[in-house]
Amino acid sequence: xxxxxxxxxxxxxxxxxxxxxxxxxxxxxxxxxxxxxxxxxxxxxxxxxxxxxxxxxxxxxxxxxxxxxxxxxxxxxxxxxxxxxxxxxxxxxxxxxxxxxxxxxxxxxxxxxxxxxxxxxxxxxxxxxxxxxxxxxxxxxxxxxxxxxxxxxxxxxxxxxxxxxxxxxxxxxxxxxxxxxxxxxxxxxxxxxxxxxxxxxxxxxxxxxxxxxxxxxxxxxxxxxxxxxxxxxxxxxxxxxxxxxxxxxxxxxxxxxxxxxxxxxxxxxxxxxxxxxxxxxxxxxxxxxx
Amino acid sequence: xxxxxxxxxxxxxxxxxxxxxxxxxxxxxxxxxxxxxxxxxxxxxxxxxxxxxxxxxxxxxxxxxxxxxxxxxxxxxxxxxxxxxxxxxxxxxxxxxxxxxxxxxxxxxxxxxxxxxxxxxxxxxxxxxxxxxxxxxxxxxxxxxxxxxxxxxxxxxxxxxxxxxxxxxxxxxxxxxxxxxxxxxxxxxxxxxxxxxxxxxxxxxxxxxxxxxxxxxxxxxxxxxxxxxxxxxxxxxxxxxxxxxxxxxxxxxxxxxxxxxxxxxxxxxxxxxxxxxxxxxxxxxxxxxxxxxxxxxxxxxxxxxxxxxxxxxxxxxxxxxxxxxxxxxxxxxxxxxxxxxxxxxxxxxxxxxxxxxxxxxxxxxxxxxxxxxxxxxxxxxxxxxxxxxxxxxxxxxxxxxxxxxxxxxxxxxxxxxxxxxxxxxxxxxxxxxxxxxxxxxxxxxxxxxxxxxxxxxxxxxxxxxxxxxxxxxxxxxxxx
Numbered sequence: 001x002x003x004x005x006x007x008x009x010x011x012x013x014x015x016x017x018x019x020x021x022x023x024x025x026x027x028x029x030x031x032x033x034x035x036x037x038x039x040x041x042x043x044x045x046x047x048x049x050x051x052x053x054x055x056x057x058x059x060x061x062x063x064x065x066x067x068x069x070x071x072x073x074x075x076x077x078x079x080x081x082x083x084x085x086x087x088x089x090x091x092x093x094x095x096x097x098x099x100x101x102x103x104x105x106x107x108x109x110x111x112x113x114x115x116x117x118x119x120x121x122x123x124x125x126x127x128x129x130x131x132x133x134x135x136x137x138x139x140x141x142x143x144x145x146x147x148x149x150x151x152x153x154x155x156x157x158x159x160x161x162x163x164x165x166x167x168x169x170x171x172x173x174x175x176x177x178x179x180x181x182x183x184x185x186x187x188x189x190x191x192x193x194x195x196x197x198x199x200x201x202x203x204x205x206x207x208x209x210x211x212x213x214x215x216x217x218x219x220x221x222x223x224x225x226x227x228x229x230x231x232x233x234x235x236x237x238x239x240x241x242x243x244x245x246x247x248x249x250x251x252x253x254x255x256x257x258x259x260x261x262x263x264x265x266x267x268x269x270x271x272x273x274x275x276x277x278x279x280x281x282x283x284x285x286x287x288x289x290x
Numbered sequence: 291x292x293x294x295x296x297x298x299x300x301x302x303x304x305x306x307x308x309x310x311x312x313x314x315x316x317x318x319x320x321x322x323x324x325x326x327x328x329x330x331x332x333x334x335x336x337x338x339x340x341x342x343x344x345x346x347x348x349x350x351x352x353x354x355x356x357x358x359x360x361x362x363x364x365x366x367x368x369x370x371x372x373x374x375x376x377x378x379x380x381x382x383x384x385x386x387x388x389x390x391x392x393x394x395x396x397x398x399x400x401x402x403x404x405x406x407x408x409x410x411x412x413x414x415x416x417x418x419x420x421x422x423x424x425x426x427x428x429x430x431x432x433x434x435x436x437x438x439x440x441x442x443x444x445x446x447x448x449x450x451x452x453x454x455x456x457x458x459x460x461x462x463x464x465x466x467x468x469x470x471x472x473x474x475x476x477x478x479x480x481x482x483x484x485x486x487x488x489x490x491x492x493x494x495x496x497x498x499x500x501x502x503x504x505x506x507x508x509x510x511x512x513x514x515x516x517x518x519x520x521x522x523x524x525x526x527x528x529x530x531x532x533x534x535x536x537x538x539x540x541x542x543x544x545x546x547x548x549x550x551x552x553x554x555x556x557x558x559x560x561x562x563x564x565x566x567x568x569x570x571x572x573x574x575x576x577x578x579x580x581x582x583x584x585x586x587x588x589x590x591x592x593x594x595x596x597x598x599x600x601x602x603x604x605x606x607x608x609x610x611x612x613x614x615x616x617x618x619x620x621x622x623x624x625x626x627x628x629x630x631x632x633x634x635x636x637x638x639x640x641x642x643x644x645x646x647x648x649x650x651x652x653x654x655x656x657x658x659x660x661x662x663x664x665x666x667x668x669x670x671x672x673x674x675x676x677x678x679x680x681x682x683x684x685x686x687x688x689x690x691x692x693x694x695x696x697x698x699x700x701x702x703x704x705x706x707x708x709x710x711x712x713x714x715x716x717x718x719x720x721x722x723x724x725x726x727x728x729x730x731x732x733x734x735x736x737x738x739x740x741x742x743x744x745x746x747x748x749x750x751x752x753x754x755x756x757x758x759x760x761x762x763x764x765x766x767x768x769x770x
Contacts, residue, residue: 137738244538251533254748273766281758284721286731
């Protein structure tokens with residue numbers, strides 16, 4: 001070696017489960033490439049066993065996270081945005097590599113991803129006011145309805161929007177108090193791995209957000225039939241046969257299923273439909289009397 | 291002591307039952323092409339009428355009529371005018387309420403007191419409530435331009451035939467959808483009387499279609515390719531089958547399925563009121579209620595005393611002629627359901643629980659089951675895990691609030707729960723922790739069109755009633 005050229009230290013890209021970074025228990029990896037097919041990194045290829053481990057972590061995470069106050073959840077979400085802001089350069093470079101877009105476009109997507117987390121952070125202590133209400137029943141009762149988190153949600157991030165799409169899937173799920181197991185874009189997983197490092201150094205409760213890299217066709221059927229998963233977000237499923245299989249599996253425990261949207265526009269301001277999809281309305285009655 | 295009551299039968303003169311009944315398609319009563327079946331009075335086993343069975347041709351005709359009405363009339367009508375049709379229907383149900391109540395009791399077996407005071411008035415209230423939404427949907431929180439889904443297939447159970455029809459049809463019509471509804475095989479008559487009401491209201495043809503038949507008719511309806519949404523109330527097993535059937539389609543789905551609700555009584559609860567709530571929770575409508583309080587959780591220190599009070603109260607319940615205005619417990623809806631209750635209660639005894647029923651005379655004909663209480667029940671017993679859908683209560687005990695929550699939530703179901711305590715902070719904490727869609731605190735089995743109803747977990751998804759119930763019939767703010 002001549003001059004100041006330095007041999008760079010390359011990173012091992014691992015899963016993010018229960019707040020830790022395990023390799024796949026299967027020991028498998030696959031090659032992540034850029035859009036020209038050039039090698040970027042070896043990435044852990046999660047197995048069905050990894051998915052089951054993630055469910056266990058997510059349930060534990062749910063038990064704490066769903067009890068956090070709405071104000072606290074908002075702060076944790078905002079903290080994610082703060083940490084992401086500090087890693088913007090890395091996200092921009094990751095997205096450029098993964099999606100072969102210009103620096104300008106990658107910057108816009110990164111900015112929007114951070115801003116999206118801030119948007120949902122603000123919803124944490126407001127969505128129940130908008131989706132809940134009191135009900136004027138005909139009798140001497142006080143009656144109110146409030147949305148509550150559904151539980152553990154298994155999600156597939158969009159294949160083509162490696163950070164903005166990913167965060168647009170994760171944020172509404174956790175804002176209401178759910179836990180999530182999300183499978184990153186299979187071809188562009190590296191921005192998701194960078195995100196997991198942000199999550200690990202923010203105040204996210206261990207197990208609340210779990211990120212797997214690998215093949216949704218391999219991992220999702222076991223999550224769709226898992227008895228401790230409450231809901232599926234199939235946003236990133238592009239194969240309609242696979243989507244049908246997952247919907248059939250989901251019926252075993254009557255899971256809530258949000259199917260893949262048609263031509264989603266990740267740049268647009270979201271509606272409340274994602275928040276609504278993973279909440280349950282609870283209605284409480286109590287008599288009024290002296 | 292037992293008070294003697296003179297018989298106080300409600301007259302059936304107000305009801306005129308057709309000996310054979312057609313389907314209601316495109317505003318007309320139309321003969322069905324399947325093999326007709328008989329509907330009986332479960333209190334006497336007498337045949338009430340013959341009912342048409344819709345086959346594939348009839349299902350197609352009904353869906354086609356609903357599609358045409360949707361495209362040509364209903365989706366184009368102003369919300370204001372849609373609402374006025376619903377107001378008309380609400381008024382007609384009120385006007386014909388006694389007729390509906392008697393017919394419901396004849397066909398279903400429920401006490402006239404319940405059909406008269408609960409089922410029919412709340413059915414009318416559902417139409418009245420939803421009528422007012424029809425021209426205000428843009429204020430309901432589903433975006434500025436909420437749209438109907440199209441043709442809705444609705445399949446309902448036999449426990450509240452007219453009321454479940456109202457829960458399904460009123461929100462669907464208010465939001466601009468058209469409907470094909472299949473009532474349960476054993477309870478078609480009030481749905482067909484409702485069809486007559488639609489004619490009296492001059493509801494445009496095809497907006498509501500009623501097709502009678504058994505499970506196969508329901509399956510064909512749910513699978514019909516021109517259906518945009520399916521709404522089902524019934525067993526979890528059938529709900530799961532429907533969820534599988536519509537996989538891979540764009541059909542929207544809401545399910546209101548089974549339950550195994552915990553009714554939790556703390557030691558500071560007013561015991562006499564709690565006993566009334568326990569009785570109402572499980573013996574209302576012969577326990578044919580998906581949200582019935584079928585698992586009684588008693589705090590240990592008051593368990594013995596509460597069970598004694600409960601037994602004393604149950605001895606005053608009157609089982610018998612559903613048309614008698616003093617009857618508390620009517621007939622079981624069908625022999626099939628009676629056999630299921632017998633089978634599950636037998637498993638309770640076999641598994642070691644202790645069975646008790648008050649002395650009561652069981653009529654010779656018809657399907658009857660005495661109110662039954664099981665004590666010494668463990669969480670592993672079938673009678674603590676499976677939905678019995680009959681007048682059978684399983685009693686368990688707990689020591690701490692945490693244990694009560696643990697036991698209450700130890701079920702795949704999550705439809706409802708009851709909490710009895712005088713301590714406000716405990717009510718709110720318990721209500722917060724129990725995983726169920728409806729929580730009744732110091733009351734039980736209350737229903738109102740303004741109050742959303744529906745389950746967590748395997749009790750289904752989607753809500754009926756309230757502003758949340760509208761979401762089941764609207765395209766929500768679609769975006770990514």
